[in-house]
Amino acid sequence: MxxxxxxxxxxxxxxxxxxxxxxxxxxxxxxxxxxxxxxxxxxxxxxxxxxxxxxxxxxxxxxxxxxxxxxxxxxxxxxxxxxxxxxxxxxxxxxxxxxxxxxxxxxxxxxxxxxxxxxxxxxxxxxxTFVNDDQNMKVTTxxxxxxxxxxxxxxxxxxxxxxxxxxxxxxxxxxxxxxxxxxxxxxxxxxxxxxxxxxxxxxxxxxxxxxxxxxxxxxxxxxxxxxxxxxxxxxxxxxxxxxxxxxxxxxxxLGGKNPLIIMEDADIGLAATLTVNGGFSLTGQACTGTSRVIVMKEVKERYIEALVEKTKALKIGDGFEEGVTIGPLANEKQLRNVLKYIEIGKEEGATLIYGGEQLSEGKYKDGYYVVPAIFTNVKNEMQIAQEEIFGPVIAVIEASDYEEAIKIANDVEYGLSASIVTNNMKYAHQFTKDIQAGTVKVNRTTTGNLLNAPLEALKIQVRQRIENQAQKG
Structure with missing residues (x-):
């Protein structure tokens, strides 16, 4: 041997x-x-x-x-x-x-x-160099x-x-x-x-x-x-x-619980693609990954159908295998954490409409594999909508209009990244002002950033929580 x-x-x-x-x-x-x-x-x-x-x-x-x-x-x-x-x-x-x-x-x-x-x-x-009124003085940093x-x-x-x-x-x-x-x-x-x-x-x-x-x-x-x-x-x-x-x-x-808002006028195919790419690529292990989808009621069913179809097309396996788009989770701790949250989602009353099971047979037996999970009927107060899972788990939340969607999106302690899918420029411009996130996108994935662009990593609420704990301590 x-x-x-x-x-x-x-x-x-x-x-x-x-x-x-x-x-x-x-x-x-x-x-x-x-x-x-x-x-x-x-x-x-x-x-x-x-x-x-x-x-x-x-x-x-x-x-x-x-x-x-x-x-x-x-x-x-x-x-x-x-x-x-x-x-x-x-x-x-x-x-x-x-x-x-x-x-x-x-x-x-x-x-x-x-x-x-x-x-x-x-x-x-x-x-x-700073301009000043005294011609005999120069102020520089x-x-x-x-x-x-x-x-x-x-x-x-x-x-x-x-x-x-x-x-x-x-x-x-x-x-x-x-x-x-x-x-x-x-x-x-x-x-x-x-x-x-x-x-x-x-x-x-x-x-x-x-x-x-x-x-x-x-x-x-x-x-x-x-x-x-x-x-x-x-x-x-x-x-x-x-x-x-x-x-x-x-x-x-730090952490993220990044929302993707899908408006009633959105290109549904694009919305589903952005969700899969933002939420499931890298096996969901990106701090800017999409973990919450807030979708308008009138397009929810069409969107979910497209999302499931695109998710089913993903190939799970070893990263060296041709055509693989979803690799393993990074370690056993991550696997156990993801599986734990999937069970929490079920217990909270959310509906697991696709995936969520560990793959442990055949070529998967020695790896940390899980099928990407999609939950619907999610309420924003649920743990799977509030806590960072850092894995391939998407929580779909229904909203009746833009104002409700923004309220839901901002109702977390995180504020790392966010995106909206819309063809309405009014929504797009307003979103950039209303959303509480450091990286804000329109018709793009929540993941990714330009090489030369800054990345705002903490939200005011997180800073405030740190300060409050420091005062208590």
Whole structure:
């Protein structure tokens, strides 16, 4: 019997690849086949993180004085390296995260584009000169790097999300300590590897793997940390906000319960396609994914019929299999969470009209697969309409008119992304004003964003909840 050797990957601290101080490791597995180990990684400790932060702090003075053109050249070269290894890295991404290979290739390409974008735009980040009445006085502002930045990222976009956090931090003269999700450390490793090979000076980028439970706190509370950028759950974000000092900047991209409103004049075929693409692509594991559909009563039945038809046409399976559009959930915890919410939806009185079952036979037996679920007769106060599921579950809610639809859409604690399907310009313009979301679209999926567009990640209600809890605490 032949066995395939599994490679062990190291942390990257102060320009060197090193083992964790405790010599402990953990395995990253393939969600399409939980018996396949993708790689072995360092189970880091706070001591490892402390060494990484010290290295970043030591490297900061010199890196902050490095010319923008030299920083840009390194980012551009790293982008070239990623592109030269597109097939390899995309294949590893599909093995480690589960998304279809086409989506993985797109993520690698987009990540390289992100590095190049910031390499260019970062050289134009200047201050302002202000007009004043005194001709003998000049008032200006100047942007300066902060120092050491903690970058904590999730598993659903394990290359593109780190790229869009790390690149702007580096191009503006900051140094970085990067901790990826323990579900997708290999892809994060590849990004750091590219930066290393591109000539990044030692200590400027540092990489530690391991459990947030073991190392996360120090990445927030260490005195040398000047900023924390995090993408993940709202609960984890609230915890970071509470732990961070008043002088530590925090940037959060948290949960979503994103609505797609379908008006009576909508193109029903387009509406169904946008729902499937926004809610079920990436197996529903996108923070901007469509999870609530608010549809006008007069077109509800036609819409549901079209939605079910398009959902049935989706092919579920291993991301390497030709024609697959829905891969596995990322891990067993995600699978159990999705199945739990499907049962909650049934218990709450919603009607499961399609899907929702786990696939566990034949080629699916060793993966974390579930059939995309569609619920109708959903009330907005139900858990499946209020809580982030982060999986392929759509809740269809009926509305009688635009005003009711907007009320329903805004009646959640989240406000990440939203879209409307309509041919009426009055609805379209009014929607952009009425909806409480950071990313607002018309006749587009709730997912996706331009490379150079900002992403507003928190809604006022979430900020208020954090502040209220801080006052109570």
């Amino acid at each position: 032949l066995t395939t050797k599994v490679e062990t990957y190291k942390n990257y601290i102060d320009g060197s690849w090193v083992n964790s101080g405790n010599q402990q490791t953990f395995k990253s597995v393939n969600p399409s086949n939980k018996n396949e180990v993708v790689g072995v990684f360092q189970a880091s400790t706070e001591e490892d993180v402390s060494v990484a932060i010290d290295a970043a702090a030591k490297a900061f003075p010199e890196w902050s004085k490095t010319s923008p053109s030299k920083r840009a050249a390194i980012l551009s070269k790293a982008a070239d390296i990623l592109e030269s290894r597109l097939d390899q890295i995309a294949s590893e991404l599909t093995r480690e995260e589960g998304k279809p290979i086409g989506a993985s290739k797109g993520e690698v390409s987009r990540s390289a584009q992100t590095l190049r974008y910031y390499a260019i735009s970062g050289q134009n980040m200047t201050g302002n 100047e942007r300066e790097p902060l120092g050491v930045v903690s970058v904590i990222t999730p598993w659903n976009f394990p290359l593109s999300i780190p790229a869009r956090k790390i690149a702007p931090a580096l191009i503006t003269g900051n140094t970085v300590v990067f901790k990826p999700s323990s579900d997708t450390p290999l892809i994060a490793y590849r990004l750091v590897e590219a930066l290393h090979e591109a000539g990044m000076p030692k200590g400027v980028i540092n990489f530690v793997t391991g459990s947030s439970r073991d190392v996360g706190s120090l990445l927030i509370t260490h005195p040398a940390i000047r900023a924390v950028t995090f993408t993940g759950s709202t609960g984890a974000g609230e915890n970071i906000h509470r732990q961070a000092s008043l002088t530590t900047r925090t940037q959060m991209e």
